[in-house]
Amino acid sequence: MTTETFEFQVEARQLLQLMIHSVYSNKDVFLRELVSNASDALDKLRLEKLRDDSLDADVSDLHIEIDVDKEARTLTVRDNGIGMSYDEVGQLIGTIAKSGTATLLKELKEAKDAAGAEGLIGQFGVGFYSGFMVADEVTLVTRRAGESQGTRWTSRGEATYSLETVEDAPQGTAVTLHLKPADPENQLHDYTSPWKIREIVKRYSDFITWPIRMVPEAADGEDAPEPETLNSMKALWARSRDEVSDDEYHELYKHISHDWREPLETIRLQAEGTFEYQALLFVPSHAPHDLFTRDFRRGVQLYVKRVFIMDDCEALLPPYLRFVKGVVDAQDLSLNVSREILQQDRHIRMMQRRLTKKALSTVKEFMAKDADRYATFWREFGTVLKEGLVTDSENRDAILAVASFATTHADDEPTTLARYVERMKDGQEDIYYITGESRQSIENSPHMEAFRDKGIEVLLLTDAVDEVWVDAVGEYEGKKLRSVAKGEIDLDAKGEEQADGEREKQAEEYAGLLGWMRERLDEDIKEVRLSTRLTVSPACVVSDAHDLTPALENMYRAMGQEVPRTKRILELNPGHPLVKGLNQAYREREDRTELAESAELLHTLAVLAEGGQPKDPATFVRLVADRLERTV
Numbered sequence: 001m002t003t004e005t006f007e008f009q010v011e012a013r014q015l016l017q018l019m020i021h022s023v024y025s026n027k028d029v030f031l032r033e034l035v036s037n038a039s040d041a042l043d044k045l046r047l048e049k050l051r052d053d054s055l056d057a058d059v060s061d062l063h064i065e066i067d068v069d070k071e072a073r074t075l076t077v078r079d080n081g082i083g084m085s086y087d088e089v090g091q092l093i094g095t096i097a098k099s100g101t102a103t104l105l106k107e108l109k110e111a112k113d114a115a116g117a118e119g120l121i122g123q124f125g126v127g128f129y130s131g132f133m134v135a136d137e138v139t140l141v142t143r144r145a146g147e148s149q150g151t152r153w154t155s156r157g158e159a160t161y162s163l164e165t166v167e168d169a170p171q172g173t174a175v176t177l178h179l180k181p182a183d184p185e186n187q188l189h190d191y192t193s194p195w196k197i198r199e200i201v202k203r204y205s206d207f208i209t210w211p212i213r214m215v216p217e218a219a220d221g222e223d224a225p226e227p228e229t230l231n232s233m234k235a236l237w238a239r240s241r242d243e244v245s246d247d248e249y250h251e252l253y254k255h256i257s258h259d260w261r262e263p264l265e266t267i268r269l270q271a272e273g274t275f276e277y278q279a280l281l282f283v284p285s286h287a288p289h290d291l292f293t294r295d296f297r298r299g300v301q302l303y304v305k306r307v308f309i310m311d312d313c314e315a316l317l318p319p320y321l322r323f324v325k326g327v328v329d330a331q332d333l334s335l336n337v338s339r340e341i342l343q344q345d346r347h348i349r350m351m352q353r354r355l356t357k358k359a360l361s362t363v364k365e366f367m368a369k370d371a372d373r374y375a376t377f378w379r380e381f382g383t384v385l386k387e388g389l390v391t392d393s394e395n396r397d398a399i400l401a402v403a404s405f406a407t408t409h410a411d412d413e414p415t416t417l418a419r420y421v422e423r424m425k426d427g428q429e430d431i432y433y434i435t436g437e438s439r440q441s442i443e444n445s446p447h448m449e450a451f452r453d454k455g456i457e458v459l460l461l462t463d464a465v466d467e468v469w470v471d472a473v474g475e476y477e478g479k480k481l482r483s484v485a486k487g488e489i490d491l492d493a494k495g496e497e498q499a500d501g502e503r504e505k506q507a508e509e510y511a512g513l514l515g516w517m518r519e520r521l522d523e524d525i526k527e528v529r530l531s532t533r534l535t536v537s538p539a540c541v542v543s544d545a546h547d548l549t550p551a552l553e554n555m556y557r558a559m560g561q562e563v564p565r566t567k568r569i570l571e572l573n574p575g576h577p578l579v580k581g582l583n584q585a586y587r588e589r590e591d592r593t594e595l596a597e598s599a600e601l602l603h604t605l606a607v608l609a610e611g612g613q614p615k616d617p618a619t620f621v622r623l624v625a626d627r628l629e630r631t632v
């Protein structure tokens with residue numbers, strides 16, 4: 001069979017170069033990655049055989065084997081697992097199909113130091129390619145279980161790789177690294193040394209549930225020694241807490257999550273009784289880059305009596321906890337259980353409730369005992385946790401209790417709702433918030449003026465989900481959550497006579513202008529009224545208390561839902577010279593053509609001030625230019 005040569009995808013080539021000129025100082029981890037892939041391949045084969053007994057595959061002694069040849073300076077990691085077909089090798093090994101590769105590479109190039117680069121690579125995980133940190137050539141020979149022909153893949157980690165079919169490949173995959181010369185100064189150890197291999201396997205892969213064997217090289221003239229099993233194979237989740245070190249837990253986390261960094265927290269949970277299970281969950285320390293993409297893979301694996309059943313088990317945790325990684329091992333499920341059955345299983349639903357409560361109480365503990373850890377957690381996962389405020393009414397209070405929000409009270413320290421309430425002024429009945437794209441834009445919004453003036457604290461909500469949960473939640477401890485940009489806001493003490501009298505007078509004075517403007521702006525505006533929110537700006541637009549905000553309208557449209565355009569309310573600041581002038585002109589002039597333009601301008605300025613888009617930018621620019629021309 002001829003050998004075909006292929007070019008690596010551009011991204012794959014760039015990643016390979018990064019691996020070769022190693023951004024990662026600890027090169028030992030290449031073995032963990034290869035063993036991890038081999039272990040996955042064994043899991044997959046066992047599962048496939050379980051589902052389809054007719055599969056022509058030998059599952060009697062599934063294991064991983066590590067062989068070294070000191071003379072040839074090669075190290076081989078072999079498994080008798082699922083293997084790959086010719087096409088799969090091309091797809092899985094020659095390309096990087098993962099979303100976000102381009103972003104990762106860009107960030108890597110921008111990372112200023114090795115530690116930053118290491119962190120980024122860690123988040124991504126480059127698995128198989130890490131072999132090129134220690135080898136100048138990698139050969140992979142594989143045969144998919146059930147197929148007769150095998151495939152050999154070879155590359156020197158440069159621009160190309162070659163593929164050929166082979167006739168006599170054993171079932172599974174063997175990855176052979178042609179090792180670079182050892183260079184201990186650069187952490188490139190002698191990976192042909194049995195004690196080094198023992199040490200690495202023990203450190204990183206002890207919990208792997210398949211035997212990892214090594215056949216030590218025979219001394220001259222002696223028979224080959226018996227293979228030695230290097231790992232204990234004990235499922236960490238089944239061992240008691242004091243038997244397992246934090247490092248061991250962390251290695252399991254890295255195996256499951258493909259993250260190279262330590263988790264923020266490890267959570268153990270055992271349930272005894274009618275439905276027994278053990279769970280070992282991890283809260284990562286960093287949000288993965290694809291957390292908000294549609295095909296994000298959740299991190300909880302399901303085992304049944306120590307047998308791996310599935311990755312990415314969505315029935316075990318609600319979507320807003322999708323960042324939690326870990327293992328759940330249930331005793332009383334069928335090995336053939338499917339995703340559909342899991343979704344309907346009463347025990348699984350109970351398990352999900354318990355795991356959810358445990359995850360939330362862990363966050364509560366961060367909050368109570370370790371402010372830094374809580375701050376990291378919230379920075380990384382607050383946005384996704386808030387989705388639960390909308391979707392999980394049972395745990396809404398628990399989520400609200402651990403949620404925090406940016407606030408006008410402090411520049412860099414978010415507040416909980418409880419603390420906000422403690423600080424509420426005498427007579428303040430509601431919790432005020434404003435939503436928008438960035439802290440800066442909403443802090444300077446005209447809607448904030450009266451609040452700033454009176455020193456009333458406002459929560460600054462800038463995540464898309466904030467628009468939704470505030471409506472779903474509605475109130476906290478009997479205090480309404482109120483948008484400063486919705487409905488009528490009256491911050492003056494009720495019944496203040498002077499204010500009331502003044503307002504009545506103004507209402508009379510402005511009645512004509514307000515009615516006339518409403519007619520002029522009828523397409524977009526349903527009411528024009530005098531404002532009690534504004535102290536500096538001439539005008540602002542607000543939504544009715546129960547109307548959709550423009551951001552929500554856009555969100556629904558982006559999701560493909562039809563929503564009618566909601567007309568808004570224009571508020572004018574009667575204390576502003578521009579508004580006063582407009583009123584005077586309205587009263588004095590018969591010809592109101594110019595005035596109509598001014599009304600339009602005022603409206604557009606109000607839209608711009610809250611970060612909106614003018615409906616007709618060209619006309620707006622022309623009107624402003626006209627006015628400027630007259631003043632210069």
Ligand SMILES: Nc1ncnc2c1ncn2[C@@H]1O[C@H](COP(=O)(O)OP(=O)(O)OP(=O)(O)O)[C@@H](O)[C@H]1O
Nearest residue numbers: 037038041083084092124125126127128129173258
């Ligand atoms: N020993 C193996 N047996 C069977 N398939 C394998 C083996 N090694 C790798 N693969 C296939 O190649 C794919 C790519 O492997 P690679 O190590 O690059 O990434 P990964 O394991 O998917 O994720 P990560 O990069 O985060 O480790 C795997 O998902 C798997 O399908």
